[in-house]
Amino acid sequence: MTQKKALVQAGIFGNTAAAILGDVATGVSAAGTTQATATALTANVNVISTAAASSGVVLPASEAGDVIEVYNQGANALAVYPPGSEIIDALSASASFAVGAGKAATFRKVSATTWVSLLGA
Numbered sequence: 001m002t003q004k005k006a007l008v009q010a011g012i013f014g015n016t017a018a019a020i021l022g023d024v025a026t027g028v029s030a031a032g033t034t035q036a037t038a039t040a041l042t043a044n045v046n047v048i049s050t051a052a053a054s055s056g057v058v059l060p061a062s063e064a065g066d067v068i069e070v071y072n073q074g075a076n077a078l079a080v081y082p083p084g085s086e087i088i089d090a091l092s093a094s095a096s097f098a099v100g101a102g103k104a105a106t107f108r109k110v111s112a113t114t115w116v117s118l119l120g121a
Contacts, residue, residue: 022067030055030074035081035094045069051078056096059083062109071104080105088115 007017022044029050032038038056044067048057051074058081059068072078079096082088088097088107097117099105104120 028057030057030078032056033079035096038079038081041068041070045071047071047073048078049073051076051101054079056081059107059115064109064111066109068107069104070099070107072099072101075101077101080107082115086113086115089117 003021004014004017007020008014012020024045024047025041025043026047027049028039028041028046030039030048030052033054033056035056035058038058040058041060046057046069048070051072053076055076056079057070061083062068070078070080078099078101080088080099081094081096085093087093087095091097097105099119106118107115108118109115
């Protein structure tokens with residue numbers, strides 16, 4: 001049984017269940033080689049199907065506690081940038097975090113300017 005179906009069966013409206021679980025974007029193509037030219041992510045779960053060498057994506061503007069998942073199905077490492085001058089882990093402001101080909105990473109915003117990552121094996 002899907003999570004959404006289980007929530008609906010528990011009495012939660014379908015739209016509310018979808019909002020709780022987040023949305024999924026598939027077939028996303030990474031672009032650019034800088035934060036300014038990278039593809040802007042818009043979903044909670046993002047499946048990157050194409051990642052040319054040195055291309056990237058930008059996490060969406062978010063609030064502390066928000067979680068964004070990125071799955072790199074491309075043939076190259078993917079650069080994941082924080083929005084604006086925020087940071088990921090201990091990297092410099094606006095610096096990219098590398099997600100290897102065939103890897104997944106979860107990013108959680110822990111403060112107004114800081115994201116932490118969990119990189120899959």
